[in-house]
Amino acid sequence: MPQKPDVREDELDSRAREVLREVVLQHVATGEAVSSRSLARGGRFHLSPASLRNAMADLEDLGYLQHPHTSSGRVPTDRGYRFFIDHLMQSRRLSQQERDVIDGQVAHASEVDEVMHLASRVLSRLSDQVGVVFMPTLHRLTMRSIDFILVAEGKVMCIIVGTNGMVVNKIVETRQGFTRDELEKISRYISGEYAGLALDTIRRRLIQLTAEERSQVDQAMHKALALGIGAVEDLMPMEHELFVEGTASILNKPDFANAGVIRKTFLALQEKEKLVEILNSCLNEDGLQILVGSESDFTHLHNFSLVARRYGSESAPLGMVGILGPMRMEYARVAPLVDYLGRALSRKIEEEEQHD
Amino acid sequence: MPQKPDVREDELDSRAREVLREVVLQHVATGEAVSSRSLARGGRFHLSPASLRNAMADLEDLGYLQHPHTSSGRVPTDRGYRFFIDHLMQSRRLSQQERDVIDGQVAHASEVDEVMHLASRVLSRLSDQVGVVFMPTLHRLTMRSIDFILVAEGKVMCIIVGTNGMVVNKIVETRQGFTRDELEKISRYISGEYAGLALDTIRRRLIQLTAEERSQVDQAMHKALALGIGAVEDLMPMEHELFVEGTASILNKPDFANAGVIRKTFLALQEKEKLVEILNSCLNEDGLQILVGSESDFTHLHNFSLVARRYGSESAPLGMVGILGPMRMEYARVAPLVDYLGRALSRKIEEEEQHD
């Protein structure tokens, strides 16, 4: 877990907090640096620009604000945003429509790929940022049933249904020939014997079994075990761990006015390993998480923030959903979105489990 | 089919052709406008800059070249590229390594999604451009076998294997409850009865059957037919018709120096309908196809070219593979790449068919 800077709540008096808050809101809204005048014009303070200037200067000394040039307004720092998020932000409630969209999408999905696609897309669309969905490897997935279907000579499709209702499938190549009947028997055998266990446990047991009873088991059994091992091993690495959707949508933001920034950002988004690492490190934390700017040491993505949340049952987290956008984003709007989607997914998964 | 401009081969004498050719090559290599001096320096002509200027001026009058400003070198027009591609280009042979990469990837793929992903990725990587792979709807896919697997109450996974070895699968929701045995019977029945027919034919026949024998057939049969129809209909629209991969790779090209161009390009790439339309219109043509700049009326993608080729057996084309890049691209390198991948895919599909 990347550490957050030490931001004590009591460091700022009530005026300073109000000013910081207003600066963040205004800067997020306009994208411009905020001047003392424009703050005064805002009408929320009955103070002259000069007084506000003093307050802002103090905030700057404390590291909550900075100004790019001598003669331009102020902009929040990472630390400023952090304080805002922790102590000043009032999350907006989701509109009925937004909730409907999320619920609707979640209700449909059943196959893994579909779920991840839908989730990242819905986040990206509703937030107008980049949606990311991450699923750790399937090692921990507990199996409800497994099926083998012959699709061609030497090719068997393997379908695993998890106890959480998740469905994954993959075609495995096998040198040995199988008949449909054989495959059915194998499906039944493994389903019956190993239901409720995690994939990596199943794999271990199968291998154990092969070794132990090397010569005792008949040849048919051998073939069955080999197929089972192959299938589970093929499925576990799961290449598409990370879905990133809506990269184009950030192009419309004024923050991406020049080509260099765009280039860097896209290249960074392409390198998924780092992002996976960060998301993975958040997997143990409960509740909504917000990483601001440099807090996630995603070096290529300066002034980006990540708003993410774990999903899956509490005991066995399945992955993370979240959005990625410029540090200057509407946290109050985005945060509840991510939170709601994470909850909706988790709820669905729990239902599936009980339904079993 | 977008029409190509009328470019007669005999319009240019041998000097003009050589000059045009050299201009294209140099411009593609450097990205700069080509001046008469740099042509002369190239050493391929034993002529002074002044003579080359005359030749270039003639080419400009005929519409093969243009110059952006009064005082800068010349750049090929769409028409110039067209002539170059049709009459002047010498395709480079693929390196052994490139062929190995393509063959290796093609050998693996079996499931539809996988094939399309791999193909677009390999094209994008080898050409350093945007790879596109397009598959028209599955209406014409001829079925070898169909399988129904129960994955949860009310959810049945349907797997269709085509005579060309292609495998597609989808989970269909059904209100009626099915037992595993019932599903197996249905699989067998439909596989036996309809093997070798196209999906849309199968769909028609199933519907016909339901209507005809409305009251005569027993209830089990009814359920079976309904499930079959549902599955086929669910599968046919196939949302992921178009795969676009490697959009980030074009960011490195100098052609994308300013943000406006990038923005436009990415937005255009996002609108897949238009691209689908263009690829669809090329589906009837045989062999490698190159559309230069405005020839494909992809209005948002000015000065982009499309190099594409049909794949699948001759009688039943399956789709298009191709790459999309700036008009200023190395056609001699890209063209054989696309061609080879298309052939490799087609060959594989034909093998699968005979193997049946």
Added chain:
DNA sequence: CTCTAGCACTCCCGCTACGCGAGTGCCAAA
């Protein structure tokens, strides 16, 4: 002690002018 008005100072930004360099077009001579 706090707030505010005033003022000097800094720095960004857009505009214009200028000169250089690259390239062309044309003409006249070889």
Added chain:
DNA sequence: TTTGGCACTCGCGTAGCGGGAGTGCTAGAG
């Protein structure tokens, strides 16, 4: 038909010049 020469045209980078916005500081008012 080719070539050298020369005038002309632009694009581009640089420098210089206000104007404007915003700050920091100080002194005076409440």
